[in-house]
Amino acid sequence: MLRCYFRRILLQSSSRDQGTRKDLLTGFPSALLGGHRSASSLPDVRERTLIAVKPDGVQRRLVGQIIQRFEQRGFKLVGLKMLQASEDLLSQHYSELRAKPFYPRLLKYMSSGPVVVMVWEGHKVVQTSRVMVGHTNPAEASAGTVRGDFSFHVSRNVVHASDSLEGAQREIQLWFKGKELLNWDSCDQNNTFAV
Ligand code: IDP
Numbered sequence: 521m522l523r524c525y526f527r528r529i530l531l532q533s534s535s536r537d538q539g540t541r542k543d544l545l546t547g548f549p550s551a552l553l554g555g556h557r558s559a560s561s562l563p564d565v566r567e568r569t570l571i572a573v574k575p576d577g578v579q580r581r582l583v584g585q586i587i588q589r590f591e592q593r594g595f596k597l598v599g600l601k602m603l604q605a606s607e608d609l610l611s612q613h614y615s616e617l618r619a620k621p622f623y624p625r626l627l628k629y630m631s632s633g634p635v636v637v638m639v640w641e642g643h644k645v646v647q648t649s650r651v652m653v654g655h656t657n658p659a660e661a662s663a664g665t666v667r668g669d670f671s672f673h674v675s676r677n678v679v680h681a682s683d684s685l686e687g688a689q690r691e692i693q694l695w696f697k698g699k700e701l702l703n704w705d706s707c708d709q710n711n712t713f714a715v
């Protein structure tokens with residue numbers, strides 16, 4: 521019921537003003553959030569995260585298998601593109617790691633070829649996708665995770681996943697324009713969650 525109400529408002533709002541900026545993290549118009557942006561007040565089935573297949577993953581033709589894992593888990597793809605990331609974009613993306621000794625090598629690796637960036641949506645998608653991706657160092661990543669199944673060294677760990685709600689919001693805004701993300705209704709939603 522509540523979900524239908526929110527959906528109706530969302531549809532009315534998008535048809536009334538296509539130019540209104542939707543909240544990139546939740547898919548909800550910013551105005552609907554009423555200034556309450558704490559994680560607990562967000563409609564959590566619309567939580568969003570940024571996943572990227574890094575240049576090694578693209579070169580090794582792993583894009584399809586990585587997408588498949590998120591699809592089969594039940595998450596919803598709301599944004600997807602392939603690009604050659606600029607140094608400027610990567611330095612913003614990895615700004616917290618600037619002081620690390622591996623930072624120059626990391627930027628060289630990430631700009632060595634195209635990446636495929638995606639935004640996935642769903643209940644606790646940030647936390648769940650970190651588990652699906654596995655430990656930063658593939659040598660410590662569990663089998664069954666992307667890194668645990670497809671890589672063995674930290675310098676080539678195939679995939680990126682946002683590590684927090686705040687990180688996801690920042691990264692989605694960095695990599696995507698609002699109009700590149702689509703709000704769409706999935707026909708299986710009654711079979712993947714209930715509120
Ligand atoms: P995360 O990708 O699991 O969130 P972060 O600590 O945020 O891990 O590091 C970002 C990326 O930097 C890693 O995914 C990996 O590509 C690279 N990286 C992290 N630690 C090392 C290291 O010790 N040597 C080389 N590259 C590293």
Ligand code: MG
Nearest residue numbers: 680681682683
């Ligand atoms: Mg990280």
